[in-house]
Amino acid sequence: MSRRRCCGRIDETIVCQTFIPQGYSRWPEVLIQLEELEAVRLKDKLGLDQGECAASMGVSRATFQRILGAARVKIATALLEGRPIIIQGGNYTVKNRVFECLNCHHVWEEKPCSAGGKHGYELVCPKCGDMKKMRLDKGVNRPCDSHLLKEGRSDCRKEST
Template sequence: MPRQRCCGLIDDAIVCQTFIPLGQSCLEEVNIKLEELEAIRLKDKVGLDQAECAASMGVSRATFQRILGSARSKIASALVEGRPIIIRGGHYLMKNRVFECVGCGHVWEAASCAAGGKYGYEISCPMCGSMKKMRLNNCHQERNI
C-alpha cells in the first residue's frame, strides 16, 4: 500500500492562474499544481536554499526536490513548445487562514491543520463560539484534503 502523499504548505494565493502564449491558445495546456508553483517561488524567486524551501513547505528535502523538478520540467516544456500554462489544484494547505464570524463580526487567523490547526469546518469563532464563519480572501482554497 503506498504512503499517503504529503501536503505542501502554501504561503499565499496566486495572482494569475493562466498564461497563454500570443497566438497559441489551441495547443494542449500544461497544468502546474499550486505546490509546484510554491516550490518555484521559494527556490527561484525568493532564493532560499533547498533545506529552507523544504522546511517552509513542511515537506522533506527529497519531496521538495521532486516537486521542484516536476515544476521546472513542466514550465520548460510549455515555454519551448509554446503551450499555455494553467496553475490549479494539487495537494496543499494554506499556511494561515483568516476567518470572519457571520454572527459577531470577529476576525481571526487560524493556523493550517498541517501546522497543528484544525480543518476549516472544525473551527468555531473564538469570541462567540459560532460555527457560522466565512473565509476572507476566498481565493485561498484548500484542495485535495
C-alpha cells in the first residue's frame, strides 16, 4: 500500500467550476481536481519552472510532475472529445493571505475566505484598527494535514472525486 500523498497547496479556490462546450453531446464529464488545476496555472499560465511550482505547492518535483501530467491528459481529453470539465475535489490546502497595514506597517496573516476567514474589505489591522491595508502576496506556505496531526488540527480539505 502506498503512503498518503501530502496535500498540495493552492492559492485560492476558483469561482467557475464547470465548463461545458458548445454543442455538448452528453459525453461524461472530465473531473479535474483543484491541485491539478493549480499545477497547470503555475506551470502553463505563470511559466514557472518545475522546482518553483513544486515548492509553491509544497510537494516534491516528482509529485508535481505527476499532478501536472494527470491534469494535462484530462484537459486534452475534454478538449478533443468535446466533454464538459468539472473542477472539484482533491487533496489540498488553501494558502493564507498576508496583509500589511498602510498606517502602522504591521504585517499579519488571515485564513482564506473559503476557510471561514473574512473578506479583504472586512479586515482591520489587528494592531492599530485601521482598514487601509495592502495584500502582500498570494499566500504563505503552511503545513498540510500530515504535518499538523501532531498539533491535533487539520487545515486540509480531502474530498473524493
